[in-house]
Amino acid sequence: MxxxxxxxxxxxxxxxxxxxxxxxxxxxxxxxxxxxxxxxxxxxxxxxxxxxxxxxxxxxxxxxxxxxxxxxxxxxxxxMDGDVSRKEKSSHCWCETTQCVHKGEWNPLS
Incomplete structure (x- = not known):
């Protein structure tokens, strides 16, 4: 145990x-x-x-x-659920694309 x-x-x-x-x-x-x-x-x-x-x-x-x-x-x-890996807009930033050009620049907790 x-x-x-x-x-x-x-x-x-x-x-x-x-x-x-x-x-x-x-x-x-x-x-x-x-x-x-x-x-x-x-x-x-x-x-x-x-x-x-x-x-x-x-x-x-x-x-x-x-x-x-x-x-x-x-x-x-x-x-952590795998849906975070789909790079949903709300997960990585507020841009319009799935592949964000700002990835790594924004903290998703902000």
Missing amino acids: KHIGIVCEGPTDYIILKGVIDQITGAKNTYVMLQPENDLTGKYGNGWKGVWKWCYDNASIRKELMKGIQPALDFLVIQ
Whole structure:
């Protein structure tokens, strides 16, 4: 049995990921939902922007953050839906094309 942290887009993703991980490992693991927050209106919100922002804000303090979780995590799973890779306008910028000439210049969280 492992202790696994999950950063994901929403509570339904969390439930599905737990089931998939338990099936793959053949064990009933313990989990901690790091993202999204339970009320979905917290600091990061939900969806792919919440995952991105959580990772962005915690990247520089990840070691301290992970040490603060007890019991210690064996694994950290970060999930983001594949629809972000379709380069939808709302995902990368407000231009009219699918392939954005401004890619990398704008932070989609802004």
